Amino acid sequence: MSVLDYLMTEPMPLRRALKYLLARTEIGSFSFRYRLEAVRRMHYAFILLEGARLASRLGLERISALEFGVAGGSGLRWMERHAAEIEKLYPVRIDIYGFDTGGGLPAPKDYRDLPYHWREGFFAMDRPALERSLSRAKLVFGDVAETSRTFFEQFDPAPIAAVAHDLDFYSSTHDALWLFKQDSRFLLPRLFCYFDDTIGTHRELYNDFTGERLAIAEFNREMDDRKIAVPHYLRAREGWGSWRHQIWVCHSFDHPQYNQFISDEDQQLPLVS
Known part of the structure; x- marks a missing residue:
């Protein structure tokens, strides 16, 4: 332009x-x-800050933030930088984990993975260089279908508060969302998410029947007590970038702290005589 x-x-x-x-x-x-x-990387700052804000209101001292699809690692490094700043604002420690195969995209499984746009091997990682550049994030290598299921046992993480999804495929995103189905002790009652591949351009033509949007829709159909929903206040906010249309919140209605009061104590409006 x-x-x-x-x-x-x-x-x-x-x-x-x-x-x-x-x-x-x-x-x-x-x-x-x-x-x-x-x-x-305002979208990363948003999910981290909102996750830390909620955690502090709930009395938590430590949370986890995840990135699915690390690639070159730029996003993960920005998560580290934002976390350091946010920890100055809220008394919450933020642990960061990045999930990736390390070898780029696998082969698309079918039309739902958009093979007309993605190709096997895209976004390969320079693992040694990335590992040297990270200050706090831990890398989780392997097929997300497996690593999402071994993550809690292997790392014993603090409750997950923020997740950035950038796996591109329907199949990989579907597997990653398995984490959101686990025991509520592993999650915040409202979990802030960024889904990268949900808007796109005239090439991708993302829709509700393929890709990350399909994975979200299927999750919502499968789960009765957990729903990934749009934060309408954010999408209505004028002057902020298009990233706000890529933010979702996973509500865990069955979470023991879902109904815990976190709002302002004094909300009474003055009486009009």
Whole structure:
């Protein structure tokens, strides 16, 4: 897109340019830039911050954040950076885990994995380089159909509060969502999720019958007490980027803390005489 095209089509070009500048230069505190949506990988910052905020209200001292589909590792490193900033705002420690095969995408299984867009071997990882670059995140290698089932026993993680799904395929996302079906002690009652491959472009044409959207729909049909739902307030928020349409929240209605009060104590409006 040319500069002229951008200025003609972007509704608030100056505001967007200012956000971009603040995000790149990191001028001001994390909280200040977050309120302006001037944070790089804002979607990761959002799910981590909201997860930490909820955990602190529930009295938890430690939570886990997961990324499914690490690839080169840029997202995982940003999760580490955001976690360090968020831990200054809330008395909650954030553990980070990244799931990946290490060898790129497997072969698509059928049309639901969008083989017209994805190809085996995409997004291969330089494992030694990535491992050297990480400061706190732990890598979980293998087929997600297996690693999602051995994760709790192997790592004994704190309750999961935030998950970034970037597995591209229906089949892999379906397997990863197995974690959301486990005992409530492993999860926060409301779990903040980012699903990367749910909007796309004219090439992907994501829909509710393939890919990550199908995996979400099937999860909701299968589960009575757990639902992955849209946070409508966020999608209605004007001025924030398209990433907000990729945010879902997994509600565990059967969680013992689901009904625990976390809101403001004083919500009484003044009486009008």
